[in-house]
Amino acid sequence: MHMIDLITKKKQGGALSRAELDYIVCGAVRGDIPDYQLSAFLMAVCFRGMTAQETTDLTLSMARSGDMADLSDIPGVKADKHSTGGVGDKTTLAVAPIAAACGLVLAKMSGRGLGHTGGTVDKLESIPGFRTELSGEEFRAIVQKTGICVAGQSGNLAPADKKLYALRDVTATVDSMPLIASSIMSKKLAAGADVILLDVKYGSGAFLAAPEDAVALAKRMVEIGTAAGRRTAALITDMDVPLGLAIGNSLEVREAIDSLRGHGPQDYTRVSVALAAALLSLAGRGTADECRRMAEDAIRSGAALAKLREMTEAQGGDPRYIDEPSRFPRAAYTEPVSAPSDGYLQHMDTAQIGRASVLLGAGRERAGEAIDHAAGIVLAHKTGDFVRQGEPLAWLHTNHPAAFAEAQASFLSALAFGSTPPSPRAEIYAYVTENQVIYHRNN
Ligand code: URA
Numbered sequence: 040m041h042m043i044d045l046i047t048k049k050k051q052g053g054a055l056s057r058a059e060l061d062y063i064v065c066g067a068v069r070g071d072i073p074d075y076q077l078s079a080f081l082m083a084v085c086f087r088g089m090t091a092q093e094t095t096d097l098t099l100s101m102a103r104s105g106d107m108a109d110l111s112d113i114p115g116v117k118a119d120k121h122s123t124g125g126v127g128d129k130t131t132l133a134v135a136p137i138a139a140a141c142g143l144v145l146a147k148m149s150g151r152g153l154g155h156t157g158g159t160v161d162k163l164e165s166i167p168g169f170r171t172e173l174s175g176e177e178f179r180a181i182v183q184k185t186g187i188c189v190a191g192q193s194g195n196l197a198p199a200d201k202k203l204y205a206l207r208d209v210t211a212t213v214d215s216m217p218l219i220a221s222s223i224m225s226k227k228l229a230a231g232a233d234v235i236l237l238d239v240k241y242g243s244g245a246f247l248a249a250p251e252d253a254v255a256l257a258k259r260m261v262e263i264g265t266a267a268g269r270r271t272a273a274l275i276t277d278m279d280v281p282l283g284l285a286i287g288n289s290l291e292v293r294e295a296i297d298s299l300r301g302h303g304p305q306d307y308t309r310v311s312v313a314l315a316a317a318l319l320s321l322a323g324r325g326t327a328d329e330c331r332r333m334a335e336d337a338i339r340s341g342a343a344l345a346k347l348r349e350m351t352e353a354q355g356g357d358p359r360y361i362d363e364p365s366r367f368p369r370a371a372y373t374e375p376v377s378a379p380s381d382g383y384l385q386h387m388d389t390a391q392i393g394r395a396s397v398l399l400g401a402g403r404e405r406a407g408e409a410i411d412h413a414a415g416i417v418l419a420h421k422t423g424d425f426v427r428q429g430e431p432l433a434w435l436h437t438n439h440p441a442a443f444a445e446a447q448a449s450f451l452s453a454l455a456f457g458s459t460p461p462s463p464r465a466e467i468y469a470y471v472t473e474n475q476v477i478y479h480r481n482n
Contacts, residue, residue: 042066042076049083057096064100064199074206081203081212089217094259095266097217101225102267104199108146108175108231113183115144116322119232120314121223123256124156126244126393127281131159131189132295133303133311136346138318139187140337146182148192148230152402152410155244155393157291160191161402165289165367165412169356187350197225219246220259228267235264235271236318241468242279244389250275250468257471265473270321275468276310280387280422283307287401287415287436289367296364299344310466312338317470370399370413372440375431376447382456384424384432391453392416398446399437411438416450423460 040062045055055063063080066072089097110117118138122128135145149171152158160171171191173181181188200222207213207222227235237260240246241253257273264271283304285294297303298311312334319330337343348361360366396402400411417434420426432454435446470477 042072042080046076046079046083049080049087052087054090054093057100060093060097061100064097064104067202068104068199077203078206078210078212081207081210081215081218084218085212085215088215091259091262094217094220095263098221098224098228098263099267101197101199101203101221102228104225105195105197105229106175106193107229110144110146110179110182110231113144113146113179115142115186116234117146117232118143118234118236118318118322119145119147119227119230120236120238120318121227122238123223123240123246125240125278125282126155126157126389126396127283127286127291127307128157128240128278129162129283129285129291129295129307130238130311130314132162132292132347133298133308133343134314134318135187135189136299136350137311137315137334137337137343139185139350140342140346141315141319141324141333143186143234143318143322143324144182145187145189146178146230146232147189148196148226149189150192151406153406154404155390155397155402157286157288157393157402159189161410161412162288162291163189163354163356165292166351166356166360169351170354173354181350181353185346185349185353187346188354189350190354192226197229200225214246216256216259220256220263224260224263227264228269233269234318234322235269236314236321237261237271237273238314239273239275240278241275242277242389243387244281244393245278254469254471254476258476261471261473271473272317272321273471274314274317275471277464277466277468278389279464281389281392281418282310284418284421285415286392286396286418287399288410288412290413290415290417290436293364293367296344296347296361299338299347301338306466308338313467368413370411370436371438372436372443374435374443374447376433376435376450378426378428378430378432378456379451380428380456382426382458383460384420384422384426384454385457385461386455387422388453392450395435395446395449395453398442398449399435400439400442414438423463425460
């Protein structure tokens with residue numbers, strides 16, 4: 040086989056066979072295929088797309104390119120959830136403990152934040168002592184003991200994705216449906232769960248702006264998961280506005296704890312309950328209504344909060360921070376951003392708000408940069424609110440006061456005001472299963 044023939048075939052719109060895709064994936068991991076040929080192939084995929092069969096074959100090949108976790112000796116249904124990323128998206132911090140409190144085994148690998156989106160690993164590491172870099176044995180031992188563990192991705196999980204993603208990032212080939220689907224699903228399949236729930240976000244803070252595109256991506260990923268023998272479904276959720284009020288690592292952990300105590304922001308709690316309920320229902324725990332009630336009961340009874348505490352302790356974190364979130368260190372400086380005029384907050388460019396939080400120190404522009412766990416933004420108003428001139432729209436938190444001016448300007452530039460309220464948007468747009476797309480009633 041010759042790489043130039045495979046690039047030509049894809050360039051002309053042909054469909055590559057499983058053997059041909061295996062050749063590309065193995066060559067990428069072994070370093071046998073030069074970056075310029077891999078990049079040409081990725082660009083050809085961007086323009087020509089891939090059939091459903093090609094996307095599944097590519098994903099399976101990428102999943103098998105490194106370690107495949109085998110959780111089969113751990114009793115119970117092993118469940119995983121994955122969000123395509125957003126701003127203030129702290130759903131794992133609530134969904135994982137809710138689902139574990141309801142009897143599922145949550146063995147989850149998460150990522151760090153990059154660019155405007157946050158990452159669960161960074162959020163958890165804001166709890167003093169919390170370890171996310173675990174050996175395979177430690178990960179399994181914690182899952183076995185507590186039924187829940189959220190760790191960083193192991194070094195050799197889907198190395199083909201690591202290679203291809205790094206090239207996509209610098210060749211403008213990230214935004215291709217089959218490449219996104221295979222990238223996400225290769226890691227999910229390698230992580231070993233029986234049940235996979237995807238939270239595919241759409242809107243100004245998401246990868247994909249349009250809900251139809253999010254549904255199309257979700258369908259592809261559900262198809263792949265199902266073909267690989269995993270029960271897979273997706274919720275399509277709104278990321279045209281930050282989720283909850285807190286953006287930034289320890290600020291988000293505090294908000295998650297508040298929500299598990301029953302007094303967090305309603306949008307965040309509703310989305311978390313919907314995700315947990317979907318996971319439970321996918322795992323065969325009951326009807327959609329029964330699973331929603333189970334998830335709500337896990338919050339009401341304190342069982343979900345107890346699971347978060349148990350996980351924290353098992354991963355070396357100080358559980359007193361879960362009991363008393365006021366222990367989290369506050370940023371040394373806090374300043375408001377004030378409303379420039381009276382009016383309705385008509386739109387929030389959510390990615391831009393994420394970038395403002397990065398300026399304050401809450402995120403990183405490049406992989407590997409240090410972050411400030413206490414930095415971030417706490418919103419006082421969100422899309423749809425009426426505000427008066429001079430009223431605080433948000434509070435900015437940082438340990439680097441020189442960052443305020445640029446972060447304030449950046450935050451304000453993300454907002455659009457008007458004299459009429461915007462039309463309301465649904466938090467949950469649709470539920471995508473193997474066989475159907477169920478659109479939410481209030482769309
Ligand atoms: N997240 C991933 O892991 N891969 C993509 O391609 C996009 C989002």
